[in-house]
Amino acid sequence: MTQPPTSPHPGQRALADAVREVEHHVAAAGWDAPVRVFALVRTQSALATEPGLADQLAPDVLAAATTDPWHLTSVEQEGLPSAPDLETLLAGLSWPDAVDGVAVSVERVVLPPAAEADMPQDPDAALRYLLEHPDRADVRLAVGVLRDGPSWCAVRSREHDADDQVGQGPDLVPGLVTALRSTLD
Known part of the structure; x- marks a missing residue:
């Protein structure tokens, strides 16, 4: 007897949309950027808690939030603590x-x-090797997770720096997905 296929998490599409929006937002600022971290909140809940937020959101965002209870708003986190690397920051x-x-x-x-x-x-020789290697590729990773399940990743290469050239999927960067998920425990 085969198991019926499991239906996707109701927030999967909203998460994918939010990660794409984060990636496009960061891409607009150009390359050679620092790590950026965003809280993801369900827009309907945020509006119920903070009605003034409606004045800061575009009309299309408000309309999407009205029809989709999983619509997410990203809130960039300013003033992150200094850390020697991404792993330490996320921890x-x-x-x-x-x-x-x-x-x-x-x-x-x-x-x-x-x-x-x-x-x-x-480590110093490895860094020189990496930066000087002719086959190196610069990439930007945008990865998001929801507290109760799904993940989504977007990967843009500097060599193919166009919105229609961004690779996407739920588990393209599994180590980063795991590290982000641990911040929600």
């Missing part, structure tokens, strides 16, 4: 129950697997 974050999810945008340099095999073990 120090926690969110109140009113936050339904979290998203992060970060830039990385990646190499093809064959080139990674030749990377030096010394």
